[in-house]
Amino acid sequence: MNADHSELTGVGADAASTPAVELRGVTKRFGAVTACDSVDLVLQRGKIHGILGENGAGKSTLMKILIGLVLPDEGSIHVDGQAHQIHDPLAASKLGIGMVHQHFSLVDALTVWENVALGEAGRLDPQAVQHRIGEIGEHYGLTIDPMARVGDLTAGLRQRVEIIKCLRRDPSIVIFDEPTSVLTPEESMTLFASFRDVVAAEGRAVVLVSHKLDEVIAATDEVTIMRQGKVVDEMITADADAPTLARAMVGRDVSLRGERAAFGLVNAAAADPADVGTSDDSTPGDPSSPAVLSIREASARSPQGITLLDGLSLDVHAGEILGIAGVEGNGQRPLGDLLSSLVTLSSGEVRVSGEIVSTKTPGAMASAGIGVIPEDRHDSGVVLDMTVAENLVLIDPARAANRGVLDRTRLVESAEQLIAEFDIQCAGPDAPMWSLSGGNQQRVVLARELSYEPKVLVGAQPTRGLDVGAIEYMTSRLRDAASDGVAVLLISSELEEVLDLADRVAVMFRGRIVGEMARDAVDVEQLSLLMGGAAV
Amino acid sequence: MDLVSGLFEAITASSTYVNAALFAGLLIFAASGEWIAERSGTINISVEAMLLAGAFTSAAGYTATDSFPVGIICGVLGGMVVAGVQAEMSHRLTADQFVVGLTLNILILGLAGFLARVVDLTTKTAPRWTIPGLSRIPLFGDALFGHPWPFFLLFLVVPLAWWLVFRTRWGLEVRASGEDPQAGDVSGIDVNKRRRQAIYFAGFTAGLGGAFLIFVQVGRFDEGVVSGRGFIAIAAVIFGGWTLRGTIAGCFVFALALALRLQLPNYYEGVPTELLQAFPFLVTIFGMALFAHRVRAPAALARPFVRGLK
Incomplete structure (x- = not known):
């Protein structure tokens, strides 16, 4: 599968030798807390790279460094082999780095096209922006009404606007920050299926930040696991399985049901009858009794x-x-x-x-x-x-x-x-x-x-x-x-x-x-x- | 004369409308800039100080040069100096915007009163222009089209404010800063810079408003020349539901009330003048009570923005 991807990108050997992004020894401290502790990370074109870790493992700080919302204390960032300092989101966007945020980059009171145009430079041309939204929508299957007010949209459509806003700048590196918390399972499967194609065809590097194992296993080619601000492991997703990833993420075996649920590992169909038993040890309420x-x-x-x-x-x-x-x-x-x-x-x-x-x-x-x-x-x-x-x-x-x-x-x-x-x-x-x-x-x-x-x-x-x-x-x-x-x-x-x-x-x-x-x-x-x- | 016919006389007198237009002009200058400042997220209460500073510096500028254009430019500069203090203190040094605004209002009142006593100011109203034809319209003609010429700057300032906010990238970023500064920041906007610029624009229009007071409405400076009309401009923005059209409408409603206050004593003898003086402010409070809860303020209005904090 990975081999297929690099063939399809058509970028060839060059892409493999010069990574799209290379972080070396990136460190960020907030007071006494070290959010990122000399982190190394390499992103290749044409691949989906998962970054897996618990809440507080330093994933989001690392991504904020990459898009210029947080400045690192130490370390270097190379984009296409060139060293860069990324001071603000505009600088990141000039380097071709775009981020699809969970839900906090949209202004409710503005329309879809106004949100998409927000943060760009140059003269404001409503017709051009609206036209481009139509084009992107057609190309990626993300159709949306550019004149709709964002506050009136459902969570799934808002996510669509976020993605269009990111793709409109034609980024060569796309970061997805925990995208599935606001989507139904159906929507997220469709999203990742379409993104695999886009990545393959257009040679973009994609980062998927997540704390859910099944999402990472289903959607990524490579995975970097973080714990307490450090990179603890890197592997090819095809070689990994859920227990291995979970162990690397927590630093010990994961067996408790609650823990597995936290990682999105409880098989929703409850195929394993032994699993169900644990939640049955409390007597469920008697439905015939009056409700409290x-x-x-x-x-x-x-x-x-x-x-x-x-x-x-x-x-x-x-x-x-x-x-x-x-x-x-x-x-x-x-x-x-x-x-x-x-x-x-x-x-x-x-x-x-x-x-x-x-x-x-x-x-x-x-x-x-x-x-x-x-x-x-x-x-x-x-x-x-x-x-x-x-x-x-x-x-x-x-x-x-x-x-x-x-x-x-x-x-x-x-x-x-x-x-x-x-x-x-x-x-x-x-x-x-x-x-x-x-x-x-x-x-x-x-x-x-x-x-x-x-x-x-x-x-x-x-x-x-x-x-x-x-x-x-x-x-x-x-x-x-x-x-x-x-x-x-x-x-x-x-x-x-x-x-x-x-x-x-x-x-x-x-x-x-x-x-x-x-x-x-x-x-x-x-x-x-x-x-x-x-x-x- | 009974109550009803007195009121009728007052609202059919063309002098009422001339006065109303003069009050409205002042309010619109102040309110159009205040509107942009509020759309960016600042309740700019120092608009009162901006008006007074603009009035004083335009009077001083005219006294020194005998030139109306120089006087107007000095007025703009005066308004913008106050705006500079407000903007830099509240959106660079993160001081509380109300504390800064309140302090400026008190400070400029004292300073202007003191300087007006030290400096000998000689000013007058600018030459009157009448627009041929239009000024002959009954009742409203003189009010809208026959005034000292700086009045007609209004016809430039209001479209300018609208165009800036709704047709430029700057305006889009100003609106985003007032609605959701976090989202703006994530999108790559310097939120506090946009807010500072919006306050500078408020200083620009309030400075024009100050010059308007001297060269169009009153003709000479004294420290009570503004007397709370900056606050009425703020009320007009709220009354108008933070839309430009509504804000202008609010300015006209409150201006009519101010003009009636001047007119009514001619028809009602024995009504205490204090009561009549309170009349425009009563109208303001009723207007606010009627409309304030029906409209939606910019979501981040009066909330300071500090990067990185939630």
Whole structure:
């Protein structure tokens, strides 16, 4: 297969001898943390090169160096054999390096063509840009309306705009940064299939940054594995298999189911019956019992009039985990916000143990017994400049106070207890929150929410940005909560995580639940169609 | 005279419209630049100081040379010096834009008041141009087409602002900076540079506005010559929902209120003047209350941008 590619490129032996990009000894430190530690990397024309690593392994810092968003402290970058300093994205684009970002390079309020033209030089010529978008769309099978407003597009179409924006500058080196987190499995397979052809035919060098093993195995020719800022291994993808790659990535054998789910390795069809057993050790909730959390026909709009939730209904029973699958941006965030009392419904209702909970009163959901591990812990989960102890009582400070005055002894005592119980690595109750690692900050959130003995626990993307160890801890805690009789709602855009944990899977599309199935009855193809909005 | 007929007289008097056009001219000069600054992500409250500085320097420029064009150029420079402080402090040194703006407003008020007492300023309004034919239109003719000549710079500034924002790459980058600076940065735009340039443009138009005060509307400088109209210009941008058309409409609504305040005492005796003075500001508050929640502000308005941070 690799041989086929180099023949088809027609660039020949030259390309093999002069790599498109060569990084030597690239090092970047952020304070005491070394994000990249003398990294060497060689990218060849006509090949798809995978960069595999856990969250925090230094993949994205390395790519930011390559496109000029971060300046390296040491090391050299050669493009086509010439040494270069890449100071900003414009310099990178002049060298032919383009990046397809996950979702943060598009401006919602602008149209497709305005976004594509953004960041270029020269006179603005709307007709030429619109024409070129049509050409690229035809050439790569990425058709799109250039006059559409980007904010109105689905995640898949936005990804299309990102790709067109990148290809429009005719880059010789294309970097894909974790492209599949916003795509359905179908969409990502199509995307990579078409990219193999493009790479082969046009002799571009492609980098695929990912933490998902199956994606890397399916789509790449070569793979570089990073761990803690260092390159630990390089191999030809055809010679590698999933266990080898996983071992190189984590530095030890990977056996735990949760870990494998984190790498996208849980075979969604659950072909291995032994695997299913692990999630069955908790008794799933009895569907005939009344639901603890019940949402009926919930609809909400943003102040700008955008539909957030559109007649969403779901039930979660005591002792079960309901997983919400779906492509990001289909209302998962508003659902989490609704259960954090951040969204007011225009119609519909939320009941906890049969009692209606007001969606207008701040804090009503927490008082009703709903604990939430929020999607973005920095945004709404913890206050970084406060101490661990203060963060632990943040929801209901009255617990550590006498008539409104904080009782320090009680505050510290309860904090110490939770720190021990949840094994939070920190200097003590008075340590500032920002001094904790991401995994430990998430443990603080988890400890706080569980210490209130909630009836309902909502995990909104609870493992995002955590490393494998922390993911494993979080998933086992969610399982424990369910087996203790808590109704658990897991909202995750990682399909593997949902399939690994949930007893029932519900699919969310455009603000509503479009399908639901028991874990044992999951058909991944059907699930994928539902996620893409097909009526099944 | 009863309430209704007094109001009717006031709104049918052509002098009301001449006054309204003069107030609107000032507001439009200030608001067209303010609009671009806000589209780039800055609530430029120092527009008040820019107007006052422009008024003072244009008066000083005319006093020194007896030339209206030189006076206008001096006014532009005065507005841009204030813009320079605002832009460099808030979008290079990352000082808070409101603190800088507030400080500038107080500082320039004091400075201009002091200098006006030290320097002997002699100014007058510029020669009046009337556009033949058009100025004969009943009710609005004089208001729109018969003024001291710097008034007609308006007919250049507004299309210029529109063209810059919607037809140039610079304008596209300014809009992106005000909506999503992170995305702009990733796309290769120097966000803070675009924001600084947008503030310089606001200084340019507010400087013209200051010169307009001296050479078209009032004829002479004193420290109270601006008296809050920069803030009304900011309100007009909000009232207009951050569109240029809406902003201009807002300027006319508020200008009409300012003009009626001058006219109404002729018809209502015994109404306290303080109440009438409050009238334009009441209109402003009602306008804001009616429209502020129906429109969408630039998403990153008033949010500073620091590279690399989320």
